[in-house]
Amino acid sequence: MNSSKHEMTIDCDSYEDLIKYFNPKIKKSLRNIPLQEQDDLNQEIHIKIFEKINTMKSITVPGFFEFLNSPLIKKSYENRKNFD
Numbered sequence: 016m017n018s019s020k021h022e023m024t025i026d027c028d029s030y031e032d033l034i035k036y037f038n039p040k041i042k043k044s045l046r047n048i049p050l051q052e053q054d055d056l057n058q059e060i061h062i063k064i065f066e067k068i069n070t071m072k073s074i075t076v077p078g079f080f081e082f083l084n085s086p087l088i089k090k091s092y093e094n095r096k097n098f099d
Contacts, residue, residue: 030065037064 041060045053082088 030068033064033068034061 041057045057048056077085
């Protein structure tokens with residue numbers, strides 16, 4: 016887990032690391048929930064985090080030049096040139 020003033024990246028090699036990272040925020044947010052529902056909601060949040068780990072790991076983000084060369088950006092640029 017690396018953090019700096021302008022950027023926060025989470026190295027989630029394991030589910031436990033991710034839960035440790037988010038646990039303080041989860042607990043703080045659960046204080047606003049009735050006591051009877053806190054355990055259930057806490058469990059649901061943990062389940063959702065577990066479900067999303069694979070999704071997060073499979074996302075590929077293009078590099079800057081790959082993004083600029085993408086068909087959508089090229090089309091947008093062409094459309095803008097036509098309006099000028």
